[in-house]
Amino acid sequence: MSETATVSSRISDSFWRRPTILLLLLVTPPLLWLGIVYLGSLFALLAQSFFSIDEFTGLVRYEFTLKTYAELFRASNFDILVRTIVMASAVTIASAIIAFPIAYYAARYAKGRWKAVFYLGIMLPLWSSYLVKVYSWKLILAKEGILNWLFETLHLSWILQAYLAIPVVGGNSLSVSWTGTFLVFVYVWLPFMILPVQAALERVPPSMLEASGDLGASSSQTLRHVILPLALPGIIAGSIFTFSLTMGDYIIPQIVGTSARMIGQAVYQFQGTAGNIPLAAAFAVVPIFVMGIYLTLAKRAGAFDAL
Template sequence: MTDHAIFAPRAGLVARGVDWVIRHPRMFTFLMILPIVLWLGIVYIGALIALLMQSFFSIDEFSGVVQHEFTLKTYAELLRPSNFDIIVRTVVMAGSVTLASAVLAFPIAYFAARYAKGKWKALFYIGVMLPLWSSYLVKVYAWKLVLAKEGILNWVFAKLHLTWALDGILSLPVIGGNSLSVSYLGTFIVFVYIWLPYMIIPVQASLERVPGPLLEAASDLGATPRQSFRMVLFPLALPGIVAGSIFTFSLTLGDYIIPQIIGSGRLFIGQAVYTQQGTAGNIPLAAAFTVVPIVLMGFYLWGARKMGAFDAL
């Protein structure tokens, strides 16, 4: 009687069905999350499973036809020096970008969390988020012009009579090149610039949770600023740093546009996947390359969860 008093029966099959769903909250919740479950289960997870299956196939070296037979031959190809160098190169770059982003983000986030108030904090958020509002490709190509041999950065070094220092850096065997725009150093600079906001925000959120009186108490007990940072501030901010590193590390692992536009001709994992799937037509090897970041990020996320990084997201 109560249900009928609140929900007066309506004519029509659809209307009755809607009324029945409303009267059953569990069914209503199930229908609300069903599209998300179908998307994740079929489109996302299904695509990953199909990708994983492709990686266990191989390609005939003579005909170029994919052999749909279970084998680990494709994964063995990842251990070839040329392919293994691609993996090591990408992981080292991702780790370097993550470390540099954390070092640069921490003082910025600390200032915003401890000293910025009111409109200054709003200005901080706008300043951090503003680069994300512009086109990704526009930013990369802009850096291509900045880092070019005729770019503004070379002009600044020339005006400061520091061209010798830039030439010395570019002459280094691993990170150097003809100019910053065709060197690993240039690739590193652009990676850090593009992904830095993804590190600043989690670190700033983590630092805001650190009670101010806690640092004052450490000082009152005789701790030096360095000791307060090492024993109080850094451990409490570490989950935010790890949370930010999830973004910087994973995005660098999978990116192929920045190394394609800026840097030397040596491939990263993203470029290898693009090349093997497109030009070379070796889909199993492309799938095997794609599995590498998935496995690495799986272990990385497991470690980040243990450190409580997800609480700072």
């Protein structure tokens, strides 16, 4: 036996006798990556948010202060926070409403090839370029787009124009309105809601649904008291994706929607063109804080017990 083979055999024997050492060697690199790169960057971000910008020199003052967080409550900045949270909530609710019947059909009725078609249909949009999807929707929602053409063909343009005339949700066209931003967000993040809900519904035993019917429950009662509570972990898991991704995204509001900013755009602009890194860091902390509260409430409600 060669010397190399002998050394390898001894090392293998050592790992076999001491599995703890092998476990430490396997988990140390990812733990270092998580602890230094990921958590380290988050702590650095948190530290930056407690600094401020000198109004005269424009340089960062490395002195502990809550002044930057106080700036978040200025009217213009607070509007950004409210606008983002409302949009993220609306996208999450709409995604859950759309995803549930799709996921329920896939979990209870789709079999064989149809289930493969379902997975392909859900995953296929995720394989295409993010920017291509967003710009495609911008063309669809534009005044010269196919959606406007469809309304004109059906002689329903007056409905679209009446809707666009509504303050806040309307605009010159859907591509420069909050409705357009909402539609694109729902389209892009919908797969992240469907898949967890479908996985949760597949774990619901058919015998439980049969027992509910045998006990005299109607279809609506079974849905409300049996299916929805058991599907809640999947809905919560999907909402984590849709809510957090909507709050942090800055590309979709930049391409589709009005000139009013969301948190992602504010972070991008303050740390880039404005050079106000402390305020950008304070804005970036808001989604972390909101998601922390959300996850805490979901855990207390027992939404993660079946995950």
